[in-house]
Amino acid sequence: MAATRASANRPIKLSKRVHYFECTPVLECLVMSWIRAHRQHVEMGIPIHAHIELWHALPTGFESYTFASVMDVCEHEDDRARAAHHQLQCRARRHELARMAREYEKLLKNSAVLVTLVNEMLDDPSLTDWGSWHLAMDICCAARAFEMRWVFAPRIRFSPGRDWLGSRYDVLKIPEGERRRMLNRIDVLLSALGLAQREYTRERDNAVHQHGHHLRLEDFSAGRDRGRKCYLEIAKRMPVAWLKTLDSWVIFQALRSLRRAHMHFALEEPPSSLNNTHQTLTITIHVDSRFFDNLQGVTLTCSIGKYSCSQIGKLVSEPEIERLTPAIVAKLSRMANMRPHELVPLPDNPLRDQARTVLFGLPGAHLTTERKIHLTKPN
Numbered sequence: 001m002a003a004t005r006a007s008a009n010r011p012i013k014l015s016k017r018v019h020y021f022e023c024t025p026v027l028e029c030l031v032m033s034w035i036r037a038h039r040q041h042v043e044m045g046i047p048i049h050a051h052i053e054l055w056h057a058l059p060t061g062f063e064s065y066t067f068a069s070v071m072d073v074c075e076h077e078d079d080r081a082r083a084a085h086h087q088l089q090c091r092a093r094r095h096e097l098a099r100m101a102r103e104y105e106k107l108l109k110n111s112a113v114l115v116t117l118v119n120e121m122l123d124d125p126s127l128t129d130w131g132s133w134h135l136a137m138d139i140c141c142a143a144r145a146f147e148m149r150w151v152f153a154p155r156i157r158f159s160p161g162r163d164w165l166g167s168r169y170d171v172l173k174i175p176e177g178e179r180r181r182m183l184n185r186i187d188v189l190l191s192a193l194g195l196a197q198r199e200y201t202r203e204r205d206n207a208v209h210q211h212g213h214h215l216r217l218e219d220f221s222a223g224r225d226r227g228r229k230c231y232l233e234i235a236k237r238m239p240v241a242w243l244k245t246l247d248s249w250v251i252f253q254a255l256r257s258l259r260r261a262h263m264h265f266a267l268e269e270p271p272s273s274l275n276n277t278h279q280t281l282t283i284t285i286h287v288d289s290r291f292f293d294n295l296q297g298v299t300l301t302c303s304i305g306k307y308s309c310s311q312i313g314k315l316v317s318e319p320e321i322e323r324l325t326p327a328i329v330a331k332l333s334r335m336a337n338m339r340p341h342e343l344v345p346l347p348d349n350p351l352r353d354q355a356r357t358v359l360f361g362l363p364g365a366h367l368t369t370e371r372k373i374h375l376t377k378p379n
Contacts, residue, residue: 100169107171107179111151114187118152121190126225142235143189144243145182147171184246189235191248192255193228199256200227223350227259230353233360234258237300237367245375250291254375257288258298259356265333267324279304279324283359293373302365315358332359 122132140149150168268280283300313321316331335355
């Protein structure tokens with residue numbers, strides 16, 4: 001618990017500390033001289049008590065000794081000045097840590113509801129320790145609030161680093177207004193993910209009720225995690241202006257449209273006059289215009305390099321490709337636009353989600369529109 005009083009940060013008095021020091025030859029000589037002088041009293045059984053005091057200035061009769069020589073330490077004035085300066089630095093650092101601890105606890109108290117909601121998602125038994133920390137980073141990254149990930153670190157079973165207790169105070173370096181906007185974006189995105197999870201639960205229950213328990217439905221946690229991962233990858237590529245719409249239902253509908261809308265693929269080769277050898281994959285997504293300010297299509301542009309080829313190759317079961325071909329793009333288009341399987345009567349297909357997760361997760365992928373828009377709520 002952080003200290004609330006300034007007196008709690010003051011140095012402890014010397015009389016309350018236990019000091020350990022090496023017995024120097026001079027000090028040993030003084031102690032043995034005292035024992036020999038009082039040996040007669042000890043042999044007669046007379047109890048005696050020795051009072052040992054630490055003197056900064058020795059009394060008369062010990063002019064040949066100094067405190068520094070007895071303790072075998074340096075007595076230079078520069079060393080004393082450096083020691084005093086170091087003490088002031090330590091005291092200022094303690095005050096600064098106490099101040100940051102109070103401010104950080106205040107931040108957690110004001111965001112207690114949001115932290116609880118995120119922790120409920122991270123405490124899922126189906127997630128591994130690393131999976132919990134990775135999910136927290138994905139949520140903060142999708143909400144454009146990556147610096148806020150340390151707020152959710154204490155509840156994660158996986159230790160994100162030895163110095164995470166110090167790294168969490170980096171959150172306090174962010175201006176208060178920007179920090180509040182980050183928390184609002186996390187809150188809205190989390191609510192949208194909650195709506196997606198409730199929709200998946202409702203659709204799954206309806207499929208079981210209508211078609212019976214003999215259907216080969218996938219595991220509930222697998223379908224939920226697959227959809228959540230797809231939504232997070234899409235949210236990472238959305239313009240930050242779209243996330244300013246503090247309406248979780250509108251953001252959920254926009255994510256849902258980008259997840260299910262038809263995709264049109266176009267592959268462009270680089271001009272021969274340029275040294276750039278990366279292909280460009282342009283994907284036009286025919287979204288629901290009601291939520292995109294009456295805009296019919298959104299464009300996802302990807303620069304295809306070596307890593308992107310390897311990711312797409314693994315998706316289409318051709319891991320050794322070096323460049324995309326029209327045949328691979330056609331196969332990728334079929335997967336991204338695949339309809340739900342007859343034996344799995346859900347509106348989302350696992351292969352389609354997997355394809356869109358890979359496409360939105362490609363390095364450099366970004367969503368663009370013909371004009372600057374904001375997510376809108378239909379009348």
